[in-house]
Amino acid sequence: MARSEGKVALVTGAAGGIGAGIAERLARDGHRIAIVDIKDGTPVAEAIRQAGGEAAFFHCDVTRPEMVEELRKAVESRFGACDILVNNAGRYEMRSFDDLTFEHWRATMALNLDAMFLMAKAFAPAMRKAKWGRIIHMASNSTFLAPPGMPQYIASKSGAIGLARALGAEFGPDGITVNVVAPGPIDTEQVRASFAAEIGGGSGAGFDDFIGMMVANQAVKRPGKPRDVAGLVAFLASDEAEFITTQTIVIDGGWARV
Numbered sequence: 001m002a003r004s005e006g007k008v009a010l011v012t013g014a015a016g017g018i019g020a021g022i023a024e025r026l027a028r029d030g031h032r033i034a035i036v037d038i039k040d041g042t043p044v045a046e047a048i049r050q051a052g053g054e055a056a057f058f059h060c061d062v063t064r065p066e067m068v069e070e071l072r073k074a075v076e077s078r079f080g081a082c083d084i085l086v087n088n089a090g091r092y093e094m095r096s097f098d099d100l101t102f103e104h105w106r107a108t109m110a111l112n113l114d115a116m117f118l119m120a121k122a123f124a125p126a127m128r129k130a131k132w133g134r135i136i137h138m139a140s141n142s143t144f145l146a147p148p149g150m151p152q153y154i155a156s157k158s159g160a161i162g163l164a165r166a167l168g169a170e171f172g173p174d175g176i177t178v179n180v181v182a183p184g185p186i187d188t189e190q191v192r193a194s195f196a197a198e199i200g201g202g203s204g205a206g207f208d209d210f211i212g213m214m215v216a217n218q219a220v221k222r223p224g225k226p227r228d229v230a231g232l233v234a235f236l237a238s239d240e241a242e243f244i245t246t247q248t249i250v251i252d253g254g255w256a257r258v
């Protein structure tokens, strides 16, 4: 078997963007998909079912411990224990250190880092019992490039990398790998909207101008797509990747050459 087919895969932040791309790809690989989001993920689940896959939407704010515990129960009663956990939900905001309040800092940490801890607490025990599991954290190439204007984002994503290393070391003997995917700019609606507002504001420049500047830094001269990230996640979730753990793989067309 080329891929670990027929597992239960949970993807956070899968109502749109990269998460939806990952959910669709893992469904095509034969997994049963739990789509988790605070936004309505029913259309993504429906599209997967229409294509012949199995998926259900679970509403959950992954920053809230009690909701994460309810989520675990709901997913287990619908599909059984989760085998593949993709912590994709994340928030991004351009903000210089001078404009950064503790509230902004906390909100970013809560989603980009605390939620990964909560999800591991809820879902790793069953993986350890099953002696098989895959945990994948979504970080960013900005951890390596460290541009100014997003200290809270860079710090949170660096924390996600550290947590993956630590958990990978603890869970390895139980057949669980923990890895990180670190994309560069990926063409999603959210990124388009935020760059049109933040960078383009007033100047007329928007995502297309932004992506043009980004692509100029890359070795591969095209914008990244959700399907690029989804392909890497699918590989890390597979049996073929069982010897890869605690690693961070940058997927940005060769910009951050780490």
Ligand SMILES: NC(=O)c1ccc[n+]([C@@H]2O[C@H](COP(=O)([O-])OP(=O)(O)OC[C@H]3O[C@@H](n4cnc5c(N)ncnc54)[C@H](O)[C@@H]3O)[C@@H](O)[C@H]2O)c1
Pocket (backbone or CB within 6 Å): 012, 013, 014, 015, 016, 017, 018, 019, 036, 037, 038, 039, 060, 061, 062, 063, 088, 089, 090, 091, 092, 111, 138, 139, 140, 141, 182, 183, 184, 185, 186, 187, 188, 189, 190, 191
């Ligand atoms: N798009 C990019 O260019 C890019 C680049 C590098 C890293 N990333 C990372 O990839 C991930 C996905 O990015 P995206 O561009 O698809 O973002 P997106 O905003 O399109 O998707 C994020 C999803 O997370 C959901 N979400 C937000 N708060 C939540 C919460 N508390 N509980 C559950 N769900 C919640 C949102 O509703 C949304 O559907 C993020 O972690 C982001 O930091 C994105």
